[in-house]
Amino acid sequence: xxxxxxxxxxxxxxxxxTVSRVINxxxxxxxxxxxKVFAAMRELNYAPNNxxxxxSGKKTQLVGLIFPSVSNPFFxxxxxxxxxxxxxxxxKTILCNSANNADKERAYLRMLAANQVxxxxxxxxxxxxxxxxxxxxxxxxxxxxxxxxxxxxSSDNYxxxxxxxxxxxxxxxRHIVMLVSSAxxxxxxxxxxxxxxxxxxxxHLTPQVTPLGFTTDVxxxxxxxxxxxxxxxxxxxxxxxxxxxALLVLEExxxxxxxxxxxxxxxxxxxxxxxxxxHPELATIQQPFNALGQLLIATLTACIDGRPPKVLxxxxxxxxxxRTLTLDWA
Amino acid sequence: xxxxxxxxxxxxxxxxxTVSRVINxxxxxxxxxxxKVFAAMRELNYAPNNxxxxxSGKKTQLVGLIFPSVSNPFFxxxxxxxxxxxxxxxxKTILCNSANNADKERAYLRMLAANQVxxxxxxxxxxxxxxxxxxxxxxxxxxxxxxxxxxxxSSDNYxxxxxxxxxxxxxxxRHIVMLVSSAxxxxxxxxxxxxxxxxxxxxHLTPQVTPLGFTTDVxxxxxxxxxxxxxxxxxxxxxxxxxxxALLVLEExxxxxxxxxxxxxxxxxxxxxxxxxxHPELATIQQPFNALGQLLIATLTACIDGRPPKVLxxxxxxxxxxRTLTLDWA
DNA sequence: ATGAAAGCGCTAACAG
DNA sequence: CTGTTAGCGCTTTCAT
Numbered sequence: 001x002x003x004x005x006x007x008x009x010x011x012x013x014x015x016x017x018t019v020s021r022v023i024n025x026x027x028x029x030x031x032x033x034x035x036k037v038f039a040a041m042r043e044l045n046y047a048p049n050n051x052x053x054x055x056s057g058k059k060t061q062l063v064g065l066i067f068p069s070v071s072n073p074f075f076x077x078x079x080x081x082x083x084x085x086x087x088x089x090x091x092k093t094i095l096c097n098s099a100n101n102a103d104k105e106r107a108y109l110r111m112l113a114a115n116q117v118x119x120x121x122x123x124x125x126x127x128x129x130x131x132x133x134x135x136x137x138x139x140x141x142x143x144x145x146x147x148x149x150x151x152x153x154s155s156d157n158y159x160x161x162x163x164x165x166x167x168x169x170x171x172x173x174r175h176i177v178m179l180v181s182s183a184x185x186x187x188x189x190x191x192x193x194x195x196x197x198x199x200x201x202x203x204h205l206t207p208q209v210t211p212l213g214f215t216t217d218v219x220x221x222x223x224x225x226x227x228x229x230x231x232x233x234x235x236x237x238x239x240x241x242x243x244x245x246a247l248l249v250l251e252e253x254x255x256x257x258x259x260x261x262x263x264x265x266x267x268x269x270x271x272x273x274x275x276x277x278x279h280p281e282l283a284t285i286q287q288p289f290n291a292l293g294q295l296l297i298a299t300l301t302a303c304i305d306g307r308p309p310k311v312l313x314x315x316x317x318x319x320x321x322x323r324t325l326t327l328d329w330a
Numbered sequence: 331x332x333x334x335x336x337x338x339x340x341x342x343x344x345x346x347x348t349v350s351r352v353i354n355x356x357x358x359x360x361x362x363x364x365x366k367v368f369a370a371m372r373e374l375n376y377a378p379n380n381x382x383x384x385x386s387g388k389k390t391q392l393v394g395l396i397f398p399s400v401s402n403p404f405f406x407x408x409x410x411x412x413x414x415x416x417x418x419x420x421x422k423t424i425l426c427n428s429a430n431n432a433d434k435e436r437a438y439l440r441m442l443a444a445n446q447v448x449x450x451x452x453x454x455x456x457x458x459x460x461x462x463x464x465x466x467x468x469x470x471x472x473x474x475x476x477x478x479x480x481x482x483x484s485s486d487n488y489x490x491x492x493x494x495x496x497x498x499x500x501x502x503x504r505h506i507v508m509l510v511s512s513a514x515x516x517x518x519x520x521x522x523x524x525x526x527x528x529x530x531x532x533x534h535l536t537p538q539v540t541p542l543g544f545t546t547d548v549x550x551x552x553x554x555x556x557x558x559x560x561x562x563x564x565x566x567x568x569x570x571x572x573x574x575x576a577l578l579v580l581e582e583x584x585x586x587x588x589x590x591x592x593x594x595x596x597x598x599x600x601x602x603x604x605x606x607x608x609h610p611e612l613a614t615i616q617q618p619f620n621a622l623g624q625l626l627i628a629t630l631t632a633c634i635d636g637r638p639p640k641v642l643x644x645x646x647x648x649x650x651x652x653r654t655l656t657l658d659w660a
Numbered sequence: 661a662t663g664a665a666a667g668c669g670c671t672a673a674c675a676g
Numbered sequence: 677c678t679g680t681t682a683g684c685g686c687t688t689t690c691a692t
Contacts, residue, residue, distance in 0.1 A: 334668090
């Protein structure tokens with residue numbers, strides 16, 4: 001039913017080779033034949049079959065994106081950027097929501113390999129390093145240590161942590177707590193909390209880190225936050241490792257009657273365009289989304305083309321002021 | 331470098347057919363050979379090539395998702411649900427962010443066809459109906475009229491509009507405006523505004539619909555909302571056709587010193603889990619996400635299997651109360 | 661400037 | 677229970 005290259009050849013009265021040549025704009029063709037072939041293609045409403053094309057040696061131009069879930073606006077934003085950039089570069093995106101689940105992630109990896117993707121960009125890591133080592137595919141990680149050989153793209157987490165902590169200190173906070181997802185694994189994002197601890201120590205303040213858990217239910221997070229705030233009225237600053245948590249803190253604080261920023265100052269992390277648009281009041285550390293997306297893909301294509309990247313410098317972040325930190329920020 | 335089925339056959343000392351049989355668990359095999367083949371597969375770290383498999387007649391198990399952008403939490407949520415459900419059903423997801431751009435959408439359609447996807451789920455429609463008619467692929471639309479032949483899955487927009495409008499009226503609002511994306515095209519979602527108009531008329535109130543534009547910049551939307559509110563202090567109720575807009579109204583209203591819900595009552599639309607978690611104060615009409623996802627995919631697989639669906643009834647929606655509508659909603 | 665032929669990795673009759 | 681033989685639709689030497 002669907003017209004094939006051979007059909008086109010037949011209609012145009014040329015060989016399949018010739019049709020292939022005009023499709024790929026390859027070798028030398030007379031204008032005459034070109035015209036004939038194009039006409040035939042149009043007539044048959046011909047569409048090339050990428051499967052066949054790839055089977056016979058061409059790249060699939062398929063890239064797998066493994067992220068926790070696009071239901072999280074942060075990843076949604078990032079994935080959207082990546083997909084756009086990939087599309088512009090002629091790649092198609094296979095979406096994989098790992099849900100931070102090891103089995104699913106393993107299954108995705110297998111599936112992507114089976115589908116002959118040209119490369120993978122990932123930001124989950126529930127699998128052992130060895131499992132990643134044995135993947136014979138170009139992989140680039142976002143803010144994750146997957147394996148020593150896998151390039152990492154990230155923004156400057158230490159710097160971001162510093163800026164956030166300094167901002168709270170310089171606004172007069174003396175009891176600053178930091179809320180993180182999970183404190184354990186040695187991930188790049190933990191540099192944020194390392195910087196926070198360093199800054200507080202420099203100012204002779206005591207760091208206090210509370211982990212909320214990455215997959216924890218929001219209602220539970222809320223409760224933890226509320227309890228934390230209630231039990232310790234001396235807390236006057238909160239640094240959250242992501243903006244959504246900061247939102248929770250803001251809401252709970254206001255419900256408890258704490259004035260923000262008078263009694264309590266809050267700063268988040270990520271600074272997505274979404275947050276900027278719908279929660280401009282939130283002070284945050286802004287990651288350079290577009291730059292990250294570009295670099296992620298530049299790195300991946302470099303890997304695909306067999307040009308493994310040199311070490312990648314983390315991209316600069318930036319403080320975005322907001323009402324949760326200072327009253328005069330316009 | 332990558333082991334093929336033939337390699338496995340050679341190592342196992344059987345024919346390719348036999349290997350194919352054990353892979354597909356097809357026909358009858360002796361335990362002995364099965365074991366041999368599995369051993370060989372393991373030894374060679376064999377992974378089947380889906381391209382080849384599909385080329386020789388099998389389905390690709392690939393589904394294309396065309397949505398405006400997963401950077402919008404609403405679509406992010408929906409796409410996440412769809413991807414999860416698809417994965418569970420053995421399908422892989424190709425993500426397409428159309429950005430409501432006709433050229434891109436056309437390119438995506440062509441690309442998906444070239445990649446032999448089994449089907450498409452879409453929620454954009456910048457293309458003419460005829461362009462969709464000529465797609466020889468199973469398509470299901472979410473809340474969109476693409477072509478008479480293309481099944482539409484949606485929740486009950488008219489009912490949702492009714493519930494929202496009734497809620498505002500019964501809370502005593504007398505001057506209720508409705509904010510929509512765009513009022514023109516005859517889409518299913520316009521039933522919301524039809525219902526709104528009907529309800530207001532029944533109560534001898536005057537409907538007033540303000541379009542904000544789907545792709546309009548948020549800052550512009552903000553300005554429009556602020557101006558609207560400022561210019562007409564008699565407005566005491568706002569019905570927004572999506573939750574994000576409702577958020578904007580809430581923020582602008584409070585900045586203008588309008589007390590919500592005392593002076594102004596607000597109700598949104600969509601009710602994503604994200605909104606529920608991070609903005610529980612917002613009253614809204616909740617769409618049944620999971621059910622929509624399930625139905626979308628059930629419908630698509632039905633189309634793929636050549637069982638075109640009967641007419642689909644819209645799924646029921648539900649009022650989710652919140653502080654923006656009534657003070658006592660816990 | 662154009663064609664013939666072999667083959668990418670797998671599946672699917674059709675034998676035996 | 678297992679193997680032989682043709683392709684699927686396209687690309688790519690190698691000829692002409």
